[in-house]
Amino acid sequence: MDILGWRVFPLVSLLISFLLFYIKTFSKPSNSLCSLLPHDRYWIASRQIVTPQGVISGAVEVKGGSIASVVEGIYQHGQIIKGHVVDYGNAVIMPGLIDVHAHLDDPGRTEWEGFSSGTKAAAAGGITTLIDMPLNSEPSTVSVETLKLKVEAAEEKIYVDVGFWGGLVPENALNVSALDSLLKAGVLGLKSFMCPSGINDFPMTNSSHIKEGLHVLAKYKRPLLVHAEMQLDSEGYPKENDDINSARLYSTYLNTRPPSMEEAAIRELLEVTKHTRTSGSAEGSHLHIVHLSDSRASLNLVKEAKSRGDSITVETCPHYLAFSAEEIQDGDTRFKCSPPIRDAANRENLWHALTEGHIDMLSSDHSPTIPELKLFGEGNFLKAWGGISSLQYVLPVTWSYGKQYGITLNQLASWWSERPAKLAGQELKGAIVSGNHADIVVWEPNAEFELDENHTAYHKNPSISAYMGTRLSGKVLATFVRGNLVYKEGEHAPAACGVPILAK
Numbered sequence: 001m002d003i004l005g006w007r008v009f010p011l012v013s014l015l016i017s018f019l020l021f022y023i024k025t026f027s028k029p030s031n032s033l034c035s036l037l038p039h040d041r042y043w044i045a046s047r048q049i050v051t052p053q054g055v056i057s058g059a060v061e062v063k064g065g066s067i068a069s070v071v072e073g074i075y076q077h078g079q080i081i082k083g084h085v086v087d088y089g090n091a092v093i094m095p096g097l098i099d100v101h102a103h104l105d106d107p108g109r110t111e112w113e114g115f116s117s118g119t120k121a122a123a124a125g126g127i128t129t130l131i132d133m134p135l136n137s138e139p140s141t142v143s144v145e146t147l148k149l150k151v152e153a154a155e156e157k158i159y160v161d162v163g164f165w166g167g168l169v170p171e172n173a174l175n176v177s178a179l180d181s182l183l184k185a186g187v188l189g190l191k192s193f194m195c196p197s198g199i200n201d202f203p204m205t206n207s208s209h210i211k212e213g214l215h216v217l218a219k220y221k222r223p224l225l226v227h228a229e230m231q232l233d234s235e236g237y238p239k240e241n242d243d244i245n246s247a248r249l250y251s252t253y254l255n256t257r258p259p260s261m262e263e264a265a266i267r268e269l270l271e272v273t274k275h276t277r278t279s280g281s282a283e284g285s286h287l288h289i290v291h292l293s294d295s296r297a298s299l300n301l302v303k304e305a306k307s308r309g310d311s312i313t314v315e316t317c318p319h320y321l322a323f324s325a326e327e328i329q330d331g332d333t334r335f336k337c338s339p340p341i342r343d344a345a346n347r348e349n350l351w352h353a354l355t356e357g358h359i360d361m362l363s364s365d366h367s368p369t370i371p372e373l374k375l376f377g378e379g380n381f382l383k384a385w386g387g388i389s390s391l392q393y394v395l396p397v398t399w400s401y402g403k404q405y406g407i408t409l410n411q412l413a414s415w416w417s418e419r420p421a422k423l424a425g426q427e428l429k430g431a432i433v434s435g436n437h438a439d440i441v442v443w444e445p446n447a448e449f450e451l452d453e454n455h456t457a458y459h460k461n462p463s464i465s466a467y468m469g470t471r472l473s474g475k476v477l478a479t480f481v482r483g484n485l486v487y488k489e490g491e492h493a494p495a496a497c498g499v500p501i502l503a504k
């Protein structure tokens, strides 16, 4: 290149990069497509706004995507608020739900779910943030490269905000620099299994892997989420059963995964969580047990660990609170999940543990698949895919089945928003307070509906849901994500303007 070329070349490349920047910026959907409400500043009012201080009657001011103020008493005193007001009357205004445990299966298994259908279902269900699990997509999210594929797959497809857990697997668990780079790339924490996950490229970890993982996580103050079930050598539970009559029985499946599997896993985990205590070698890290089903010995172990000062929390899922083993029909593999749905007395204990604060939060564990893999014809519980499809229904399900236990709106907000926000490190989400993101669900607790084929579901394979055929109360009227009205009575905003959440 001659001397002139050397001078012009940087200038031209600078010009091109500016041009590309402008094309990228202006080709993004404009704000009006992100929201069904054409205002940047507005108020939403109701007689039941769920705030950390209790349920108030008043209005929430939204400005530039955040909550600018929360005022009480507009109905009683006729207080004048200026600007556009959406008055929801007696409907409930609550922080949007944060689902810390969902499998959206994108990229790679989008016939199972996908970012677009999954986040549309989330928005329709009042979920404003979800954290995607690192497995069931193809590939699993276990490295910087695979996280990049996730974020690319999510681009312009997500209707709510989406964060990502990374996978802790034998391949990366003992490799500090691999974990460091995955955490630096923005996963909100790690997730691992203590039993086979059902996904080949997501092998289980042992307690050495978990211990190493926690020590790396301590530096970042991020959690490790663990699927706590462990096969015991001493117990020879049947894993494969060629007798289809036996494999169709729910009791056969239930016997393959007894509560002792959860108990053994948790007992082993607690040997490691002692390091999370103040002044412990992994202080700053946190262990979160996902989808607890056993409300007896396993839960007692968690309670003891908490009382000793371990940094540990536990979630359960609506399906363990809604259903019982006694009600599950033989061959109805919609109900197959792991750990399994147990007896009615266990469910009763789970509700008590939740309302008494021993179970910290709820999550969907939305883990769908295609109907073919649920093997409905055969009804083989031992071979069907294990996972419950539920994302769009978790709010009405929790409310419908929880009402008889006297659950309050503040408890709902705590289980579904405040504590999940804390687990996922989302300081500006999870509560209706000034300064937070305007992530809000408006819903009508008394409105009932039948979950049948006439009900619009946005999930990809709605027929596999265990909730089909139930009658629920609690209808989502509107969902706001960072001030954008992303869902309103059967309609989604034209553009998917949720953002990927990456930890800094």
Ligand SMILES: NC(=O)N[C@H]1NC(=O)NC1=O
Pocket: 103, 135, 136, 197, 198, 199, 227, 336, 337, 338, 339, 367, 386, 387, 388
């Ligand atoms: N791989 C996967 O989603 N597994 C989930 N399904 C389920 O029922 N429990 C799980 O951990």
Ligand SMILES: [Zn+2]
Pocket: 227, 290, 291, 338
């Ligand atoms: Zn699991």
Ligand SMILES: [Zn+2]
Pocket: 101, 103, 133, 365, 367
């Ligand atoms: Zn899961």
